[in-house]
Amino acid sequence: MPYHDTLEHLLEECELANARLEAFRERATSRFTRDGLSMDEADGVGEPVASAATLEYALPERDRDRFRERRDRIERKCNAAHEQGVELRLRNLVNTFGLQPPHRDVLVVALLPDLDPGVTDSMTGLTDERSTTRPTVGLCADLFADSPAAFASAVRLLFDESPLVDADLVTLKRPDDPSASILEGVVAVEDRIRSYLLGSDGLDPALQTHLERETRIQDQPLTIEDATRPPRTC
Numbered sequence: 001m002p003y004h005d006t007l008e009h010l011l012e013e014c015e016l017a018n019a020r021l022e023a024f025r026e027r028a029t030s031r032f033t034r035d036g037l038s039m040d041e042a043d044g045v046g047e048p049v050a051s052a053a054t055l056e057y058a059l060p061e062r063d064r065d066r067f068r069e070r071r072d073r074i075e076r077k078c079n080a081a082h083e084q085g086v087e088l089r090l091r092n093l094v095n096t097f098g099l100q101p102p103h104r105d106v107l108v109v110a111l112l113p114d115l116d117p118g119v120t121d122s123m124t125g126l127t128d129e130r131s132t133t134r135p136t137v138g139l140c141a142d143l144f145a146d147s148p149a150a151f152a153s154a155v156r157l158l159f160d161e162s163p164l165v166d167a168d169l170v171t172l173k174r175p176d177d178p179s180a181s182i183l184e185g186v187v188a189v190e191d192r193i194r195s196y197l198l199g200s201d202g203l204d205p206a207l208q209t210h211l212e213r214e215t216r217i218q219d220q221p222l223t224i225e226d227a228t229r230p231p232r233t234c
Contacts, residue, residue, distance in 0.1 A: 002080035006089045006199050009078065013090060014115055016070050017108045021119070023063050024143055052100040055154055058146040089197050097163045106140050106157050110170055110187045114194055137172065138183030158187065169193050 003009040056064060078091055094104050112119045113134050137158050145151035156162065164170045170193075173186040189197070 001077065002084050003077050003086060003088060004081075006087055006197075009074075009081070009088045010090055010197055011115075012074055012077075013104075013108050014112055016067065016074065017105065017112060018116065018119060019070075020057050020059070020067060020105075020143070021109070021112075023059055023067075024057060027059060027063070052102050052153065052157060055100075055102040055144040055150060055157075057105075057143055058150070089199065093169065093193070093197070097167050097169065099163055102144060102154070102157055103162065103164055105143075106135075106187070107164060107169060107189065109135050109140065109143070111189045111194065111197065114189065134186050134188055136183065137185045137187060138181075140187060141183070155183070158185075 003012075057067065059067070078088055081088055082091075090104070090108075093099065093107070099107070137155065140158060141151050141154035144154040144157075158165060158170070158172060160166065165172065168190055171188050171190055173188070174180070174182070175184045
C-alpha cells in the first residue's frame, strides 16, 4: 500500500528512527565517545574504515534483521507512491543530494526533537551532554559504532565534505568552550529543510528575500530547489 502523502512517509521514518534509538539505548555497551577515543586513535586501529554506504546501526544482528524488514517495507511503500505520482520530500532530498542511508538516518534523528517532544528524554539519556535535548555529533557516530573504525567513519557523516553539511541540510552548533571536542556539537535540521520536509508550500522568509525572480508568485508551491538553496548574502 503506497503512502498517501509526504507527511505519512516522514512520520513512519521517524517511528523507525525512534525504535532504533530505543533499541540502541537498551543494548549499547560500548560508547567510544565516553571512552575518550580520539579520531587519530580511531583511524589507527588497523581496521579498514567503512564507507558511509556500509554503516549500520550498532545493534545485535537479530535487531538489525528486524529493522531491515521495516526498512524494506518503507521502501516498497515509497516505490508504490512514486508509481502513483505521490511526492515524498524526504526521498527527494535523498535522491537530489546523493544521501547514503546513514546520511538519511542522521537527518531523521536530527528532526525527531522537532516532531516528538517525548524523544527529548531519550536524547538526554543517550548523550553525554545533559544540557541538550538534541543529538550530538558523538551520539550520531555512536549509533553506527560497533568498532573504533566504524566510529571514525560515522563521525565523517557530519564533516564539512558530507552532503548533510555541504548542502546545508543540517546545522552544527559547536560548544562555546573552544577546547571542547567536535563530538559535543549539537545537530539540528535547517529551518527551511524542516519546513520543506513537513510539506510546507510557503516560502521561507530568508529565501523569499533572495529569490532570483522577483515576479515569483508568493504562494506558489515550494520546490526542492527553493527549499534547499541557502540564502545568498547581499
